[in-house]
Amino acid sequence: MNYHFDWSVLWTGQSGQWLLQGVVTTLEISVLAWLLALGLGTLSGALRTVPFAPLRALATCYVEFFRNVPLLVWMFFWYFALPPFLPQSLQDWLFNHGAEFWAGTVALGVYHGARFSEVIRAGIQAIPKTQFEAAISTGLSTGQAYRLIILPIALRLIIPPATNESLNLLKNSSVALTIGVAELTFQTRQIETYTARAFEALTAGTLIYLALCLTIAFVMARVERRFAIPGMIARVGAAEH
Amino acid sequence: MLQFVNDHIVCRPVICKSLCDRIFIPVVEFQHVNKWFGTLHVLKEIDLQIESGEVVVICGPSGSGKSTLIRCINRLEAVQSGEIIVAGKQLSDPSLDLRALRAEIGFVFQQFNLYPHLSVMENITLGPIKVRRVSREEGEKTAMQLLERVGIPDKAGAFPASLSGGQQQRVAIARALAMQPKIMLFDEPTSALDPEMINEVLEVMTDLARDGMTMVVVTHEMGFARRVAHRVVFMDEGQIIEEGKPESFFAEPKSPRAKQFLSKILFH
Numbered sequence A: 001m002n003y004h005f006d007w008s009v010l011w012t013g014q015s016g017q018w019l020l021q022g023v024v025t026t027l028e029i030s031v032l033a034w035l036l037a038l039g040l041g042t043l044s045g046a047l048r049t050v051p052f053a054p055l056r057a058l059a060t061c062y063v064e065f066f067r068n069v070p071l072l073v074w075m076f077f078w079y080f081a082l083p084p085f086l087p088q089s090l091q092d093w094l095f096n097h098g099a100e101f102w103a104g105t106v107a108l109g110v111y112h113g114a115r116f117s118e119v120i121r122a123g124i125q126a127i128p129k130t131q132f133e134a135a136i137s138t139g140l141s142t143g144q145a146y147r148l149i150i151l152p153i154a155l156r157l158i159i160p161p162a163t164n165e166s167l168n169l170l171k172n173s174s175v176a177l178t179i180g181v182a183e184l185t186f187q188t189r190q191i192e193t194y195t196a197r198a199f200e201a202l203t204a205g206t207l208i209y210l211a212l213c214l215t216i217a218f219v220m221a222r223v224e225r226r227f228a229i230p231g232m233i234a235r236v237g238a239a240e241h
Numbered sequence B: 001m002l003q004f005v006n007d008h009i010v011c012r013p014v015i016c017k018s019l020c021d022r023i024f025i026p027v028v029e030f031q032h033v034n035k036w037f038g039t040l041h042v043l044k045e046i047d048l049q050i051e052s053g054e055v056v057v058i059c060g061p062s063g064s065g066k067s068t069l070i071r072c073i074n075r076l077e078a079v080q081s082g083e084i085i086v087a088g089k090q091l092s093d094p095s096l097d098l099r100a101l102r103a104e105i106g107f108v109f110q111q112f113n114l115y116p117h118l119s120v121m122e123n124i125t126l127g128p129i130k131v132r133r134v135s136r137e138e139g140e141k142t143a144m145q146l147l148e149r150v151g152i153p154d155k156a157g158a159f160p161a162s163l164s165g166g167q168q169q170r171v172a173i174a175r176a177l178a179m180q181p182k183i184m185l186f187d188e189p190t191s192a193l194d195p196e197m198i199n200e201v202l203e204v205m206t207d208l209a210r211d212g213m214t215m216v217v218v219t220h221e222m223g224f225a226r227r228v229a230h231r232v233v234f235m236d237e238g239q240i241i242e243e244g245k246p247e248s249f250f251a252e253p254k255s256p257r258a259k260q261f262l263s264k265i266l267f268h
Ligand SMILES: Nc1ncnc2c1ncn2[C@@H]1O[C@H](COP(=O)(O)OP(=O)(O)OP(=O)(O)O)[C@@H](O)[C@H]1O
Pocket: B037, B040, B042, B060, B061, B062, B063, B064, B065, B066, B067, B068, B069
């Protein structure tokens, strides 16, 4: 085989612009979906441990429903199946304002929220029950005890698995290309189509994803160090401020 | 002037605290209390009255229901039958403000349970600021006084993990006192401590008792019970087997079970 590499396809023509737009869209969808996932995950993960059965059941339903549906099916559902049930005016508005982007964001956020939920529940359950009892014994409400004591401890404990989930979320944002979101994978394929340079285009995509993920891992490691609880078993050097 | 109603709050402190202390006004009252964990009958027909200013030590073999009993007082455990009255409030009352009640009751755990992500100062001021709505400034002033009282004013900025067990337990006591409770409950406060740290905690508790705090203490520290308690309650298998003044309880326990228990605990 005699393949002539031509890396210039990545910056000649529109390629550079496409890649940049792809990165921006990937970051937008990922950040919004991440915020949604973290919010839903924290709420439902906490609810799964509260001393009130109906709330626990509600949160369990959420988790079991969403983590057991393939992301792809779920994205199709949000994009193709759901809009016809919306009022016509809202449908029109959505399709003029990037319906695929919002469907992708919500699908990704809700799906990963269910996965975050389990991570957060595990973090909460690692805290002895008496810690919660100590908090409510001073007159704090259950809500205050969770907000001020239980979640701040649990969220610190779960940074490593939460980093994993965050990286998965970013990578899974590529699934949104199937409903037409022009994110990084979409743009990479577009360059490939236009230039017939699959190796160069996909190498660029791979390296960009790698760089994004490594950046996230680095930032999360900093966060972990910054918020380390003094006296807990820490990663090497984590306790030094 | 002095009204007598079945509610200790009616005795206005302005009049005379020591007089109040001598009048028998129960702060905690158990009436025919029964509790089950599943099929396990852990509390059986408990009747108990604790007066204002009284120090009551609860002892008994492992699994006899001491922790369960004390945890019922601030309703960390609910009971299935009988009535518990704390500071004039019936705990079975559906309209009971449980948070307000718990704010009046300090609870000290065997495992300290300090908040590991907060400094000693924040551990102590959290309750007063969030529940009592005192200002941070005022909360910190009170906290410093309490840290002086428990003998570790220099640890205000430290985190729990950097403290010894004895120091952590003293912070836990200060944290409970910061809420200005009417009653202090202790569930084996020294059982997780190395021997050399037990005394520093018992000293703080002794001072508290001398200041007139109403205290219910589950402990195996019979020396503390002898010196400080007004009354010793002996439990076995979910029942109160006998109770009495420490002098008589230790000198001549009436029940064979108490005799047997004391022979193990005093001469081990
Ligand atoms: N949450 C619970 N669920 C089921 N059983 C329980 C629970 N808590 C306690 N028990 C059981 O109830 C009984 C009384 O327990 P409790 O903790 O009150 O005993 P204790 O006198 O404090 O013992 P120890 O000296 O070991 O602390 C024990 O048999 C215990 O196993």
